[in-house]
Amino acid sequence: MIDHTVRTYRSADSLPREEQLAWKLASVATDPVPVAPEVTEMVINRVIDNAAVAAASLSRRPVRAARDQALAHASTPGATVFGLPGRFSPEWAAWANGVAVRELDYHDTFLAADYSHPGDNIPPILAVAQHTGRTGADLVRGIAAGYELQVDLVRGICLHEHKIDHIAHLGPSVAGGIGALLGLDVGTVYQAIGQALHTTTTTRQSRKGEISSWKAYAPAFAGKAAIEAVDRVMRGEGAPSPIYEGEDGFIAWLLSGPGAEYTVPLPAPGEPKRSILDTYTKEHSAEYQSQALIDLARRLGPRIGEAGKVERIVIHTSHHTHYVIGSGAGDPQKYDPKASRETLDHSIPYIFAVALQDGTWHHERSYAPERASRPDTVELWQKITTVEAPEWTRRYHAAEPAFGGRVEVTLANGTTLTDEIAVADAHPAGARPFAREQYVAKFRSLADGVIAPPDQDRFLDMVTRLAELDVDEVRGMALPAGIDATPATKGIF
Numbered sequence: 001m002i003d004h005t006v007r008t009y010r011s012a013d014s015l016p017r018e019e020q021l022a023w024k025l026a027s028v029a030t031d032p033v034p035v036a037p038e039v040t041e042m043v044i045n046r047v048i049d050n051a052a053v054a055a056a057s058l059s060r061r062p063v064r065a066a067r068d069q070a071l072a073h074a075s076t077p078g079a080t081v082f083g084l085p086g087r088f089s090p091e092w093a094a095w096a097n098g099v100a101v102r103e104l105d106y107h108d109t110f111l112a113a114d115y116s117h118p119g120d121n122i123p124p125i126l127a128v129a130q131h132t133g134r135t136g137a138d139l140v141r142g143i144a145a146g147y148e149l150q151v152d153l154v155r156g157i158c159l160h161e162h163k164i165d166h167i168a169h170l171g172p173s174v175a176g177g178i179g180a181l182l183g184l185d186v187g188t189v190y191q192a193i194g195q196a197l198h199t200t201t202t203t204r205q206s207r208k209g210e211i212s213s214w215k216a217y218a219p220a221f222a223g224k225a226a227i228e229a230v231d232r233v234m235r236g237e238g239a240p241s242p243i244y245e246g247e248d249g250f251i252a253w254l255l256s257g258p259g260a261e262y263t264v265p266l267p268a269p270g271e272p273k274r275s276i277l278d279t280y281t282k283e284h285s286a287e288y289q290s291q292a293l294i295d296l297a298r299r300l301g302p303r304i305g306e307a308g309k310v311e312r313i314v315i316h317t318s319h320h321t322h323y324v325i326g327s328g329a330g331d332p333q334k335y336d337p338k339a340s341r342e343t344l345d346h347s348i349p350y351i352f353a354v355a356l357q358d359g360t361w362h363h364e365r366s367y368a369p370e371r372a373s374r375p376d377t378v379e380l381w382q383k384i385t386t387v388e389a390p391e392w393t394r395r396y397h398a399a400e401p402a403f404g405g406r407v408e409v410t411l412a413n414g415t416t417l418t419d420e421i422a423v424a425d426a427h428p429a430g431a432r433p434f435a436r437e438q439y440v441a442k443f444r445s446l447a448d449g450v451i452a453p454p455d456q457d458r459f460l461d462m463v464t465r466l467a468e469l470d471v472d473e474v475r476g477m478a479l480p481a482g483i484d485a486t487p488a489t490k491g492i493f
Contacts, residue, residue, distance in 0.1 A: 001265040006156070008258040009245050017190065021244040021264060022172070022197070026189035028152075028266050028273070029145045029176030035137075036272045040467050041436070043143045046108055047463050048439045049281050050122050051479055053107050054082045054100035056363060056446035058483055062213035065489045066099035066220065072493035079127035083481035090131040091227040094124035098220025104363050105215075105345050108281040109288040110151050111396070111403060113158040115320070116166050117219065118173070118279050121146030124223030125177045128230075129474055136469030138181050144273045146177025151275035156264030160324070162255050163204045167222040171200030174226035184234070194239030195229035196222070201254060207324075210333050211342035281434055283426035283442075285363030289321040290351045291424035292404030295431075297355035300407065300419055304356065309412040310380060313352070316389040317405030318396035321348065326386030335382060337373040344372060349384035352407075353377055363446075395422070400429065450481050 004024055009015045017023045035043075057063045070081050070092040078087025081096045088096075098120060101107055107119040125146055129139045150173035159168055175196040179189030200222040206214050233239070244250045252258045267273055284294050293315065304310060315326065322328035325348045333339045334347035344350050344367055354366050357377060365371060372378075386405075395402035406420035425431040426438070440460065447456050462469060462477055469477075 001271070002268050004264050004266055006244055006251065006262045006264055007260065008247060008249065008252040009242065010247050015242050015245055017187075017241070020190075020242045022193045022242070023186065023190045024264075024266055025149050025153075025172060025176055025193055026179065026186045027269070029149060029180045029189050030184065030186050031267070031269060031273075033267075033270055033272050035140055035144050035467075036274060039144050039272070039274055039276055040140050042276050043140050044463055044466050045434075045436060045439045046119050046143075046276070046281070047122060047126075047466065048443050048460070049107050050101045050119050051082075051459065051463070052439070052443035052446040053104050053285075054097065055443070055450045055479060055481065056106070057100050057103040058083045058450060058481055060103055062216050063096075063100045063103050066096045066217070068487040068489045069491070069493060070096035071485070071487055075131070077131055077133065077475065079130040080475075080478040082479045083483045084485050085480070090124075090127040091224045093130075094127040094227055095220045095224045097123035097127065098223045099216050102219050103213075103216040104285045105287060106282055106285040106363060108279050110154055110279040111288065111320075111401065112151075112155045113397075114154045114160055114166055114169065115288070116150055116154045116169060118147045118150045118276070119281075120170055120219040120223065121150060121174050121177050123220070124174045124227050125181055126477070128178050128227060129181055130477070132182065133471045134181055134474060135471055136466045136474055138183075139469075139474060140467050142177045142181025144276060145180035146173045147276040147279065148267065148273035149173035149176040151278060152264055152266050157255070157262050159255070160204060160320075164254055165202045165204045165206055165218060167218050168197060168201045168250075170219055170222040171196035171226050171229075174223050175229055178226065178230045182230075184230075188230075188233050191233040191237070191239045192226070192230045194241055194243040195233065195237075196226040197243050197250060198240050199225045199229065201250065207346060208329070209331055211340060211346060213342065215342045280424075280427050281439070283424065283434070284361040285345075285366075286351050286361065287325050287346050287348075289318070289325055289403055290348050291426070292421045292430075293317075293348060293352055293407075294355045294361050295425045296404065296407060296419060296421040297352050298359050299421075300409065300417065301356045301359045303417055304409055304411070308415070310383060311410045311412050313384040313410075314408045315348065315352065315384065315386045315405050316408070317348075317386055317392050318403070319388045319393040320396060321392075321403070321405065322386045322388040328386060328388060337378050338369075339372070341367045348386060350381055352384055353381040356380070403427075447479075450483075451479055452482070455480050
């Protein structure tokens with residue numbers, strides 16, 4: 001890997017394209033280095049993972065609305081939409097599928113200087129592959145490139161410090177992944193990355209306060225915008241430049257200012273794109289920083305149940321966990337029994353209380369209104385707070401990061417119980433790391449009752465041969481489901 005310093009330049013400095021971050025990202029995306037076998041295997045795992053969480057969300061209102069919008073945009077040859085027959089314009093297929101994948105907050109994650117869900121790259125890249133007639137090998141190459149760019153940007157540039165939503169890294173990574181998929185030249189991908197960044201930079205209010213369904217829509221919007229950006233650039237259009245380094249650009253006015261420098265690591269020419277191997281998926285349908293703490297709550301529950309009533313619980317954790325999903329956020333909604341599912345998903349006091357009482361976590365039951373309003377849960381929930389612990393913040397950013405915390409439980413009789421956990425059980429360094437068997441089991445569980453077993457078998461057979469699929473097989477990658485395809489919502493289209 002090569003570390004690239006990125007900073008602001010005056011317009012008078014005339015920074016050459018080849019020295020701009022967008023060009024360097026495009027160069028990595030278009031580098032025709034072969035995809036390593038272990039990377040291909042992980043790409044397959046993540047396609048399975050995305051399909052699993054999409055299947056579980058198909059009946060949810062935000063997903064239906066996005067699917068209804070796609071229904072109004074039929075296209076030939078087009079791309080498939082989860083749960084629907086027919087073919088649809090690729091940007092709208094990516095939109096509908098992106099919402100389905102993201103709705104339950106249940107797919108993969110990467111956390112470093114910023115945070116991300118790199119599996120959000122897959123729906124738009126797959127949609128373009130189906131529409132343009134690409135092979136499975138092309139698709140694997142595109143997905144590996146999308147993951148690489150997103151992970152490297154997340155390693156080097158912190159967005160949330162400036163209240164910028166993490167989809168600002170997703171737009172450029174999808175544009176680069178599509179460029180790799182289609183075999184586009186560096187100059188074209190450079191312009192597409194610039195357009196994608198410019199159009200997908202938004203604030204973090206989508207994940208603050210009363211969180212709405214836009215939390216699921218935002219990554220799908222970035223994927224859709226990136227497809228449109230690539231399309232425009234292929235027609236000869238350009239982008240603001242230099243998009244990162246310009247004196248009125250991204251770093252100067254949206255991040256740390258004209259005097260700031262960032263270091264973004266990128267593969268050297270000819271170096272394989274392996275960053276997907278540094279990402280990890282979720283066993284539980286909740287914000288990633290809660291994964292390890294759910295596992296810890298399941299472990300602590302029996303001890304607390306035997307010992308007596310809880311007086312208070314304090315979770316000592318990282319800066320990010322405390323201020324984003326903990327009491328440090330200052331969001332009263334995080335303690336509101338009537339809060340939306342999206343808000344509860346970002347409330348570690350709520351999540352820890354339910355996991356402690358139930359000894360498990362479920363993507364639907366754990367968020368049900370009747371579950372959130374249960375009196376004994378509400379009572380316990382209000383007793384749980386978080387604090388930032390410098391050691392856990394340091395470990396969050398360490399070479400071998402830890403995303404958990406230390407929990408102190410004070411009981412009514414004065415007894416104090418303590419326990420800690422570094423990473424979730426499903427993390428590569430955890431007690432039960434996810435492998436192909438676990439990805440398939442997750443798919444089977446979430447697809448049960450939604451996708452017929454023969455269709456599950458067919459999908460898994462195709463995906464496990466992903467790098468060998470021909471054009472027709474890629475176009476045939478679909479998830480038929482027993483859902484009513486009649487539009488349930490009405491808008492402009």
